[in-house]
Amino acid sequence: MTRILFWIALIVLVVMAVRSKLKAAARRSQMAPPPQQPSAPAGEIEAMTQCAHCGMYFPASEAVRADGLDYCSPGHVRLPPQ
Numbered sequence: 001m002t003r004i005l006f007w008i009a010l011i012v013l014v015v016m017a018v019r020s021k022l023k024a025a026a027r028r029s030q031m032a033p034p035p036q037q038p039s040a041p042a043g044e045i046e047a048m049t050q051c052a053h054c055g056m057y058f059p060a061s062e063a064v065r066a067d068g069l070d071y072c073s074p075g076h077v078r079l080p081p082q
Contacts, residue, residue, distance in 0.1 A: 046059050046060065046061060047059070047060040048060060049063050049070040050070065051070065051071050051072035051073075051076055052069035052070060052071055052076075052081035052082070053071060053072075053076040053079045053080070053081055053082060054072065054076060054082075055082065056072050058072050064076075064077055069081055
């Protein structure tokens with residue numbers, strides 16, 4: 001009888017240990033940082049500019065320039081500046 005109780009207790013402990021490891025792995029995968037997007041090289045800071053229509057700030061390299069003003073998209077070039 002004690003052998004049966006020993007084996008049942010051992011099986012229960014093994015199952016609990018496996019479940020614990022699986023939960024920890026699932027938590028780690030959920031908490032993993034998102035993949036990093038490529039950014040400007042270290043030491044180089046890109047200038048920001050503001051859209052003349054909506055006021056949103058964005059990198060100056062992505063600006064659409066018209067009439068001496070910066071716009072965030074070609075669609076805002078056609079709209080009046082605010």
